[in-house]
Amino acid sequence: MADRTVQGDGAEGIRTFPFPVDLSVLGVGMRVGPMKPERTWHAEAPPGRVHRIEFHVVMLFDDGPVRHMIDFTEYEAGAGDLLWIRPGQIHRFSDTSAYRGTVLTMQPGFLPRATVEATGLYxxxxxxxxxxxEAQRAALRSSLRQLRREYKDSTTLPLSLHTAVLRHSLSAFLLRLAHLAASAHDTARREADSAFTQFRDAVERGFATNHSVSAYADQLGCSRRTLVRAVRAATGETPKSFIDKRVVLEAKRLLAHTDLPVGRVGAAIGFPDAANFSKFFHQHTETTPAAFRAEMR
Structure with missing residues (x-):
């Protein structure tokens, strides 16, 4: 799951760290191995502080839950999950989570352009x-184990061939990972579209009496946060804004096409108090109900 959070670290205090070439075997542009307790990429990068990295990081977890912040969003990963952090993103380790599993880091430019495009690295x-x-996890673990074996084998091949083999093994792993990421993205979009469609239909049925985002979320059996994400993905606006726009539209229709008194119009769309309706209408249209009606006629 992912939650929007407000972090205390100011952007001015965020340090950027390059790929630690000196720590990789034979100085190649990648590293792969077990996650270590200190969970840091650089001696000057405290694990609990926000920092920016200039390289790719993929963490495959053996245990969980683990909470990790990426670009001011807090993610919770479980056993078998992966986190993919890209160059330029900021992140922060959790002081309360035990990081166990395998971590892969890769320097930009290590792979050829065609592979970069095929794997959607950016x-x-x-x-x-x-x-x-389960099947995807088994394939990813197998691919990652092969990559680790090739990475640690620094004696059976010349450096140029060793690097070439690493690039091929890394490409195989990243192609699987990229397919998983793209599939997850498509699934999330379909789910968001489905949730929004249900919300839109519910608003159409109930806007005259229900103006509450929480009430619609309860009706649809989802959290308020999930509903906010779905509506924002589909429309770029909040559920509250969507509801208010539908209410205003109905008010305009009644004002323009009926002779109902303003107070009755307000009551018909959920405002039993005429003053509250006038205030709401003016807030969203910058005119009064009476003035709008006069303009339409």
Missing amino acids: RYDLPPLLHPD
């Missing part, structure tokens, strides 16, 4: 948190 629209199913 698609920042894709979700950082991934939940592979």
Whole structure:
């Protein structure tokens, strides 16, 4: 799950750290191995502080839950989940989570352009948190184990061939990972579209009496946060704004096409108090109900 959060670290205090080439085997542009307790990429990067990285990080967790902040969103990963952090993103480790599993880091430019495009390495629209199913997880773990074996084998091949083999093994892993990320993105969009459609239909049925976002979320059996994400993904606005626009539209229709008194118009769309209706209408249209009616006629 992902929750929007407000962090205390100011942007001015955020440090940026490059890929630690000196820590990788033979100085190649990648590292892969077990997550260590200190969970840091650089001696000057305290694990509990927000910092920015200039390289890719993929963490495959053996245990959970683990909470990790990426670009001011807090993610909770469980056993078998992956987190993919891209260059330029800021993140922060959780002091209360035990990071156990495998971590892969990769320097930009390590892979050729064709592979970068095929794997969507810089698609920042894709979700950082991934939940592979059992078959996908087994394939990813197998691919990652092969990559680890090749990474640690620094003696059987010349450096140039060793690096070439690493690039091929890394590409195989990232292609699987990219497919998982793209599938998760498409699924999330379909779910958001479905949730929005249900919300839109519910508003159409109930806007005259129900103006509450929480009430619609309860009616649809989802959290308020889930509803907010779905409506924002579909329309770019909040559920409250969507509801208010529908209420205002109905008010305009009644004012323009009926002779109902203003107070009756307000009552018909959920405002038994005429003053509250006038205030609401003016807030959203910058004119009064009476003035709007006069303009239409």
